[in-house]
Amino acid sequence: MAQIAYLLLCHKDVEAIVAQAERLTAMGDTVSIHFDARSPRADYDHMVASLAGNPNVVFAARRKKCGWGEWSLVDATLEALKAAVHAFPRATHFYLTSGDCMPIKTAEYARQYLDRWDADFIESFDFFESDWIKTGFKEERLIYRHWFNERSQPKRFYTSFNLQKRLHVTRRVPADIRVMIGSQWWCLRRQTVEAILDFCAARKDVLRFFRTTWIPDETFFQTLVRHLVPGDEIETRTLTFLMFSDYGMPVTFYNDHYDLLLAQDFLFARKISTEAHELKRRLGALYSETGRSFSVSNEGERLYTFLTGRGRIGERFAPRFWEKDATIGRERSLMIVTCKKWHVAKRLLDRVGSVSNVPRVEYLFDEEATPLPDLGGIQATLAKRTRHRRALMRMLFDYYETDRLMICLDPSNLDLFRDFYADRSETRLLEIECQYSDTYLEGHAKRVGLASDQTPAEGFRTLLPTIRNDVAHESEMLRDQNFPEFYRMLERARPEDNAEPLSKFLRIDRQKALDIARTDYLFVD
Structure with a gap:
């Protein structure tokens, strides 16, 4: 048996x-x-x-x-x-x-x-002739070398890919290998497994090829089984539903x-x-x-x-997932960084990346151009993202296969803060309070459409007190919610003082938090 x-x-x-x-x-x-x-x-x-x-x-x-x-x-x-x-x-x-x-x-x-069944159970479809891949890269998975992770290092991933594509730096599939594709999950007989391990020891060229293909868990075993086992001994399906x-x-x-x-x-x-x-x-x-x-x-x-x-x-x-009671998940932690100066929050997320592998997404509910993975269209517009906010967040957790995710939100999104805090997930909030010069507020007025390059100086002088009060009011409204796990960093505070709330927010030791808080360009406009 x-x-x-x-x-x-x-x-x-x-x-x-x-x-x-x-x-x-x-x-x-x-x-x-x-x-x-x-x-x-x-x-x-x-x-x-x-x-x-x-x-x-x-x-x-x-x-x-x-x-x-x-x-x-x-x-x-x-x-x-x-x-x-x-x-x-x-x-x-x-x-x-x-x-x-x-x-x-x-x-x-x-x-x-x-x-x-005297057979191996593994999906094994022809890589080029089948329609197993519905969207995204196909032959690009194989003919280009992929050294970086598309999820955790998207900029490096696409820079490397585009550079190879522009320079026509491609490679061939090993001549005697017919690349196959299918589900990662399989059940193989002992003789097949032993043949695969022997093949790996003998064919280092094939291993080198697959090491820099994209998503090789969908092609490596699928290809080797078809290469080593007669076709009538392969059941081209998975036993995992x-x-x-x-x-x-x-x-x-x-x-x-x-x-x-x-x-x-x-x-x-x-x-x-x-x-x-x-x-x-x-x-x-x-x-x-x-x-x-x-x-x-x-x-x-x-x-x-x-x-x-x-x-x-x-x-x-x-x-x-698009129903109103969709949930992010009880065992997940959503960490929100909020700051009116978006570049400050983005710099903080970038620095956090140097001490943590927590996935980070910038102002996804505020900037249409925020880089996001393809989630089937729900990420396509700000309206869709906001309407299906919890569903989007859950899909991002699933996409990154993580229980912790860090995002940026503009302080004006009070309804989003309330909604995320109402979820069964753990939600933590870090507010970065900045100082705002008149020059910065003039630029902010232009960015949000309150003014333009043609607005006279007198008009700006009229607008500035209103804008400054509005920014302060948004911060006050956040604090009035009495959200738990709410931490604040202040531009005017010493790095030693900011390290404490940052350490608690990120759940990292104080020295690592201090290294981040000491970033000399963090608050530079």
Whole structure:
């Protein structure tokens, strides 16, 4: 009978990962864990200690710092794979999964299912001829070299790409390789996995090629399996049930999806909401059952599309994200920097990037041109962003795969501050109070349309007291809300004084906060 070695890629929620590993190994299967090196060492040590007595759990020998779209995700998978192959010689199948996945069948059913098929389960479609890629880069993923992360280093990513494109610096795919593409999530037989590891040891040229392709977790294993395994031994599909919304984001499953998930012809499902505690409990108990039969209708995508398309309001398939009660997420932290001088807030975000990997987005509700990822159109205009504010924020959290996000807001957006503070997420606010010269206020009046280059000096003298009072009033209104976790930096204060609120806002030690507060150009106009 099949014995499964699960490769578990994770970066958060340690207790849930421990519970998942214990659940899977309790039924005789094995688990190899790769825990992102970007995550706290203390969390990793706690996980190792919690699972130390379980002989069916092994950890990847090297932890990789993972980033979406990078080779690091493939590298992490290879590390988990090597550890599993070495530690579990009796494993017949290797199933790649993540901390957001849960089984939707019993262990008994999964083994019987794999025993019926002498095949590898992996999506493997021709990269150039298929329509698997709907939008964005296609051949550009391969023929150009990608050294930077598009999400965390967008300026470097696109500068490098545009420079190569302008200079016609391209490369060829290795001559004997037919590039394939498909879902990251797969289940492979032992002989296939061993052939892949042998290939990696022998073909360094292929590894060098994929190291600088874009989103290689969708092409590397998909290509190698097709290269090494006869076509009639490949089932071109994944055993992990996942869907995408009409905005191109992964559908998240909630407590009331239990019956829907069990009816699908898959062994696991992704993504399970961190808040779906009841669903996790029921699916966890399900995995250990014996003698359970399943009525597979496989109507998941059709039923989901039908109900969301009708705009059904309620909880059966989770609220549509554009409903007014959409939530950012209880376990997430939204950090808002507000300052009337936008360049000051932007400089602060840039400096924060030197001490933290927290994703940062500038004045997304104030500047149409703020760089944003493609979220299916919801980010296209300021009106859409504001109308679907919480949905947009949730999608950004999902896009960056983070529990912490920092944004800038103009102090005039009082309704946005109130709305975000009303959410179940943790919200922290840092106000930067600046000093405003008459020259700066004249420029501000022009930027907001209160004046133009043709406005006479007398007109400016009339406007200035009103503008100055308006700026002060916005700050007073914010303070009158009595928001919790509200911190203030002052231009007139010493860096040593500003370090204290900055340290509390960012949750960093005081010395790092002081280094930021001492930035000599922070308040320069």
